[in-house]
Amino acid sequence: MDTNTIVLARGRRPAIALNASALARKATLYRTALVLGFFVLWELLANIGAIDERSASKPTAILAAFGDMFAGNAETYQALSDTLYVLVMAFIIAVAIGMPLGLALALNATVRAAYMSIVIYLLGIPKTIFLPLFVLFFGLGNGSAIAFGAVLGFLQIAVNVVAGVDSIEPRFFRVTSAFGGSRWHSFVHVILPGAAPAIFAGLWHGVRNAFVGVLIAQMFVSNIGIGYLVKVYTNNFQIDNAMVLIIISAVAVILLGTLWELSEARLTKWKSTVRS
Amino acid sequence: MTSHLNVDNLEIRYGDTAVEPAITGINLEIMQGEFVTVIGPSGCGKSTLLHAMGGMLAPASGGIYLDGTELTRPDPRQAAFVFQDYSLFPWKKVVDNVAMGLRFAGEDKKTALEKAAAELAFVGLGDKADKYPGELSGGMQQRVAVARALALKPKFLLMDEPFGALDEQTRRSLGQELTKILHDAGQSVVLITHSLEEAIFWADRIIVMKAGPGEVSKEIIVDEPWPRSLEFMTSERFENLRAELFHRIQPTTVSEAK
Numbered sequence: 139m140d141t142n143t144i145v146l147a148r149g150r151r152p153a154i155a156l157n158a159s160a161l162a163r164k165a166t167l168y169r170t171a172l173v174l175g176f177f178v179l180w181e182l183l184a185n186i187g188a189i190d191e192r193s194a195s196k197p198t199a200i201l202a203a204f205g206d207m208f209a210g211n212a213e214t215y216q217a218l219s220d221t222l223y224v225l226v227m228a229f230i231i232a233v234a235i236g237m238p239l240g241l242a243l244a245l246n247a248t249v250r251a252a253y254m255s256i257v258i259y260l261l262g263i264p265k266t267i268f269l270p271l272f273v274l275f276f277g278l279g280n281g282s283a284i285a286f287g288a289v290l291g292f293l294q295i296a297v298n299v300v301a302g303v304d305s306i307e308p309r310f311f312r313v314t315s316a317f318g319g320s321r322w323h324s325f326v327h328v329i330l331p332g333a334a335p336a337i338f339a340g341l342w343h344g345v346r347n348a349f350v351g352v353l354i355a356q357m358f359v360s361n362i363g364i365g366y367l368v369k370v371y372t373n374n375f376q377i378d379n380a381m382v383l384i385i386i387s388a389v390a391v392i393l394l395g396t397l398w399e400l401s402e403a404r405l406t407k408w409k410s411t412v413r414s
Numbered sequence: 415m416t417s418h419l420n421v422d423n424l425e426i427r428y429g430d431t432a433v434e435p436a437i438t439g440i441n442l443e444i445m446q447g448e449f450v451t452v453i454g455p456s457g458c459g460k461s462t463l464l465h466a467m468g469g470m471l472a473p474a475s476g477g478i479y480l481d482g483t484e485l486t487r488p489d490p491r492q493a494a495f496v497f498q499d500y501s502l503f504p505w506k507k508v509v510d511n512v513a514m515g516l517r518f519a520g521e522d523k524k525t526a527l528e529k530a531a532a533e534l535a536f537v538g539l540g541d542k543a544d545k546y547p548g549e550l551s552g553g554m555q556q557r558v559a560v561a562r563a564l565a566l567k568p569k570f571l572l573m574d575e576p577f578g579a580l581d582e583q584t585r586r587s588l589g590q591e592l593t594k595i596l597h598d599a600g601q602s603v604v605l606i607t608h609s610l611e612e613a614i615f616w617a618d619r620i621i622v623m624k625a626g627p628g629e630v631s632k633e634i635i636v637d638e639p640w641p642r643s644l645e646f647m648t649s650e651r652f653e654n655l656r657a658e659l660f661h662r663i664q665p666t667t668v669s670e671a672k
Contacts, residue, residue: 309501310501313503317488317495318518319518320518331505331506407546408504409504411546411547411549412504412548
């Protein structure tokens with residue numbers, strides 16, 4: 139049996155061996171079948187009137203709307219580019235605040251004792267309630283969306299950095315010291331690589347949270363971007379158009395997540411070699 | 415010049431002065447090329463002594479002197495460690511792990527990697543340079559840890575139960591192989607072990623410690639010539655030494671158990 143083989147025990151049946159790549163192919167097939175089945179069922183239910191087409195639309199109508207929206211409709215392209223700009227800015231700010239804050243909380247006992255509880259409380263509070271305050275500070279438009287996205291992102295990043303540094307085994311600091319390493323050596327050779335998997339996870343959660351924050355801000359306190367357009371289309375009962383933007387947002391997150399996973403697997407390749 | 419490591423009336427305490435010292439009144443002199451094993455019951459301060467020898471613990475009184483100069487902080491070119499748990503960085507390739515100490519000492523990357531590759535070849539792992547530690551067996555990982563220490567050409571090698579995490583068979587074969595390499599290279603070694611056989615078979619001198627507080631209770635010279643054959647392990651002299659060590663560490667162990 140090669141190392142890529144996974145043994146699955148199913149009840150009383152003898153354990154069966156399934157090659158990992160075969161398992162992946164099978165899983166993809168099942169997943170695709172579920173998604174296609176969902177759309178076919180949606181279409182059927184809309185066609186027989188079991189669901190209201192005016193409020194829920196249907197896949198063929200959304201497909202038609204997709205073509206219309208991207209054929210010479212400058213408004214769609216503008217909304218996409220605005221949202222991308224706002225998200226990138228929000229994420230950059232979230233990283234710029236979240237990473238140093240997380241490192242300070244993880245590495246300085248006084249900073250941790252003073253501020254960690256605040257970060258945890260802030261993380262737990264539903265932040266949408268503060269959205270009107272962002273309008274007061276940053277006005278209607280990109281400013282509020284960037285700031286709100288950044289706030290939702292940086293807390294998650296900071297907490298993950300702390301968790302990542304905490305997860306590093308003390309023996310790695312001991313060996314660094316025993317081999318004459320300085321605090322800087324500990325930072326570069328132990329803390330950053332050792333916490334990298336958790337930092338990666340934190341950045342992913344951060345960008346996802348920032349995206350949520352940006353869309354919410356655009357929906358409620360902005361007049362630009364995908365969020366704003368979804369609100370306008372929904373209010374005007376242009377559900378097909380709203381659905382197109384919702385699906386684009388969902389697919390963008392899925393694609394970003396896949397890219398993230400691939401980058402993480404490449405940059406923290408060692409993780410797969412560590413035995414439990 | 416012949417190097418020597420001098421432990422002068424060493425006392426180490428954890429916590430305040432009201433607490434009994436971990437080790438006290440330790441006086442030792444270890445000469446260049448000597449292979450010294452340290453044995454004693456659990457909690458007698460063997461590891462504390464070794465960590466102090468490597469500059470990892472500050473003495474409450476007394477000191478550690480290498481060629482007359484007091485060792486106040488870790489200096490792996492003087493005394494380098496091999497730990498029981500290997501402590502290899504899982505995120506660095508094997509060759510980068512071995513080069514680590516050299517890089518910390520300020521060597522440029524190219525030179526450090528060349529020396530690391532040579533050291534890996536010396537311990538028989540020349541073909542594993544580009545692997546990650548997690549891809550190697552426990553025995554191989556411990557060889558890498560030895561190579562990491564040797565790469566710095568330390569005057570003294572401090573080994574803290576280096577084979578303790580290995581199975582019996584690997585422990586024996588790797589131990590014999592590595593100690594032969596170290597002897598042949600004339601490397602000075604201080605090795606902590608729980609195994610009576612290891613303590614006798616590898617040692618030029620055995621330091622026996624007792625607990626409560628940790629002190630040296632006896633030094634035993636093992637004047638068996640090198641290279642040592644497996645017949646030595648079944649000889650009457652070996653059995654006598656084993657019996658002596660057994661009785662010396664047994665009473666403390668029994669009182670600890672009570």
